[in-house]
Amino acid sequence: MAAFLLLESSPVMLAPWHAFSGCVPESGKPAFEAAHGVDVWGYASGDPEHSELINEAMACDARLVVPAILEDCPSLFDGFQTVVDVGGGNGTTLGMLVKAYPWLKGTNFDLPHVASVAPKIDNVEHVGGDFFVNIPKADAAFVMWSLHDWGDEECINILRKCKEAIPKDGGKVIIVEAVIDEVEEHEFKDVRYVLDMVMMAHTSAGKERTQEDWTNILRESGFSRHTIYPIRAIQAVIVAWP
Numbered sequence: 001m002a003a004f005l006l007l008e009s010s011p012v013m014l015a016p017w018h019a020f021s022g023c024v025p026e027s028g029k030p031a032f033e034a035a036h037g038v039d040v041w042g043y044a045s046g047d048p049e050h051s052e053l054i055n056e057a058m059a060c061d062a063r064l065v066v067p068a069i070l071e072d073c074p075s076l077f078d079g080f081q082t083v084v085d086v087g088g089g090n091g092t093t094l095g096m097l098v099k100a101y102p103w104l105k106g107t108n109f110d111l112p113h114v115a116s117v118a119p120k121i122d123n124v125e126h127v128g129g130d131f132f133v134n135i136p137k138a139d140a141a142f143v144m145w146s147l148h149d150w151g152d153e154e155c156i157n158i159l160r161k162c163k164e165a166i167p168k169d170g171g172k173v174i175i176v177e178a179v180i181d182e183v184e185e186h187e188f189k190d191v192r193y194v195l196d197m198v199m200m201a202h203t204s205a206g207k208e209r210t211q212e213d214w215t216n217i218l219r220e221s222g223f224s225r226h227t228i229y230p231i232r233a234i235q236a237v238i239v240a241w242p
């Protein structure tokens with residue numbers, strides 16, 4: 001978890017916590033933008049060292065959550081040959097998935113400045129691009145921690161692009177994100193609320209979402225049905241079908 005702690009305690013990521021007043025209607029600027037003048041991904045694209053720290057921090061989380069996904073949802077990729085990881089960072093998650101399911105070929109899709117420096121991984125191709133424009137085609141699209149960075153409108157746009165990337169018949173979108181439960185007690189309940197505040201500090205309109213929020217977003221994105229699978233992690237697995 002060292003990279004995660006170094007990222008969250010870095011001056012770049014701490015500055016927005018002192019800039020919440022920038023969010024009030026007077027200037028209308030999200031905290032990260034008020035502190036740095038650009039959004040978090042724009043900042044990372046101009047600072048390779050910070051970008052690497054973000055990717056390593058995300059990889060720390062991947063090493064925790066992927067084993068929980070494999071254990072609690074073992075048949076997630078049954079019948080699929082190809083998967084695209086949407087906003088997959090340096091490919092750590094996809095590398096673990098294709099190792100666990102050796103018949104699977106993966107496309108790790110992220111912004112060009114991330115994909116171009118990602119390390120070589122067997123059975124994974126790194127592709128640079130913009131998930132608001134086009135997502136490479138695959139049997140399944142996998143999206144982990146890439147939706148909570150955005151507001152509802154942007155999430156719906158990303159999910160529509162995910163839907164276009166998979167087959168209409170038999171394809172699925174696998175989302176790995178927190179699901180806030182305001183009623184039930186859970187060992188990760190407070191962590192999910194803290195992450196909601198972290199999203200407020202570090203993104204323009206990102207947030208953690210309740211079950212009802214996910215249902216609304218997925219319906220608006222054009223998915224016919226979805227199922228939420230709790231796993232032993234902060235996140236849940238949400239599978240959505242076109």
Ligand SMILES: C[S@@+](CC[C@H](N)C(=O)[O-])C[C@H]1O[C@@H](n2cnc3c(N)ncnc32)[C@H](O)[C@@H]1O
Pocket residue numbers: 041058059061062086087088089090093109110111114129130131132143144145146149
């Ligand atoms: C919070 S990270 C999640 C990384 C990875 N999915 C994980 O969980 O380890 C969000 C990722 O989305 C990528 N991203 C942001 N905007 C993007 C865009 N417009 N197109 C493609 N990727 C984008 C970032 O570069 C970053 O790697």
